Amino acid sequence: MTRSIAEFRQDARAWLEANVPSEPAPPDGPESRAFVLGWQKTQAMGGWAGINWPKEVGGCGLSTLEQIVWFEEYARAGAPSVLNANFVSLNHAGPTLIACGTEEQKRYHLPRILGGEVIWCQGFSEPGSGSDLASLKTQGRVEGDELVINGQKIWSSFADIADWQELLIRTNPEAKTSGALSWVICPMHAPGVTVRPIRTMAGNFKYCQIFYDDVRVPLANVVGGLNNGWATAMSTLGFERGTASLALLIALNQQVETLLAACPASRPQMRARLGRLRAEGLGIRAMAYRFALESAESVPGEVGSMIRLAFAEFGQRVTAAAVDLYGIDAPEVVGLHGYAHDYFDAFSETIAGGTAEIQRNIIGERVLGLPKGAR
């Protein structure tokens, strides 16, 4: 017997109220890994992991609507931010494997992600290739049934505590972008992988630089086909830009409610600012819900760039408002892990996953159909 949406919401609310961790999430390092995996295991054991992932891989097999309701209840309960070390696993590595992976890849990796056994990180950007992703230089040479990988990646969040990586490398130096790259599942503990954590201006060791020295990876770890990695990467970016921000967006809207509740009537300008943010957030949320529901059975398309852009700038405005509401010397702000952290962390939103400028170009050219112009 299937539950109605109302019943699903009621059950989710009750479970979250009973199970949300009371302790704060550690910002980085092994403590963060233990916390994130522990919380994921708890959700899996409760039957709440992978709401809209297929049942065959350990998901609940429910609809995107139920996934949205879960995120709403998750935010309402004040559950740990999903922008943690498990974000890549759940929001773009997992969905990419579902869309492009082999049956064997899905069977092996997806249950481990949902079960809180492993953490994934991303390996796309390089020191010389950020927005210009197609210029990446890390190479994979085919030797027998293996790839031998050399090069380096950077800005990979939580790579120091990750088990696996969605790694984009150049496997055909002769070909143009569309036939030159491969999307590879790279084991982070393989010989030749060296990780250097980098401290962000938000205070934590979130980013990492990764060096690959003759790292051997089975060809069976290629996702979407050898030299077809650009298409697979576009799927990953489709998820990253289109649907990955859904839970974060809902949480931000919840945060605006919290800020409004904390803003006294004696500060009418701040109340007006928060009121405008409330309107902005509801507008973006409506756009995101429609987009998620419409792309439930496919890889999200270019319209996702509108959500990515709107969410990113909304997040910056909300975190800035929080700092201004409480004041820089307030206990909620001063210190390394309060609203000041959130404020500086949000600077990355208009850079990660394609800069705001890249998103605007995509919207202009591919959504609005405008002619390409000088940039």
Added chain:
Amino acid sequence: VNFGLTEDQTSVLDGLEQLLASAAPPMPTEPTFAAYSEELDTALAEAGFLDIARQEGFGALDAALIVERLARLPHALEAGASSLVAPALDLAEGLRPIALVSGDPLKPARYLPMAKLLIVDQGDQAMAIDVDPANVESVETLFAYPYGRLRSLDGCNPRLINNSEALRRRWRMAMAAEAAGCMAAGLAAVLDHVKNRYAFGRPLGSFQAIHHRLAQAAETAESAKWLAFRAAWSDSEVDSAIAAAFVQSRTTQFTYDLHQFSGAMGLTIEFPLHLWSYRLRALAGELGGSSVQARAAAALAWPEAS
């Protein structure tokens, strides 16, 4: 209207540059949240640069020029309170560094860990508290200043300061001058980056989208500088409030613009931009933030309408 420096001002700034050339520490090579140099602070104080407003023939504008220049350093230095606020309150020379706080004296304040004096703005009145280092606890922040808070007011014996208007006037002026220096230095770092960093086979700085936002940032930085200097030249409450309101209202967008074009590197503490943008964020929140300064400016400029 003369925007040029006087011979005396040129001479003072030349002297400051000479001192910085020999005494300013280099850009930190190791990633750091904050940079502070006690040695440079001492050298500046001993050379008289932080007391210039008290010297015959010099005043607030000369002090503001120094505050703006020092703010361009990656190292935070307590210059604004010493060189602009203290002289207007007739506080004793040499009793510095000085920390400033508004409202509750137990709130965290910049420079309190090394301050000899804490000045508290409480609206209608102000007070000065001699700081006992044993009564100060450091506060870890992301604002690139040494922050601290008093553990207790017991035994502090605060002294009343009669001229709280002068305190706010000079504090706003100092904050605007310091923010202008931080903006200038941050912008210079980013301009250097976008001229030398390539993407899609071109320098980043050749993209129109980048031109537009950095042009706006340059306008903000330039306006901030002149508003701060105008406030110091006139030494008026309204000009100080206008300068402070402007820099505080523009800081958030300004820092977004700078970090946006420093890429992911600019989101780390391995690139020095945060040493200025952290400080800008802190300055933007002082004295209640931009709305408070803007309302004060309106009330001061058009008192009959308030």
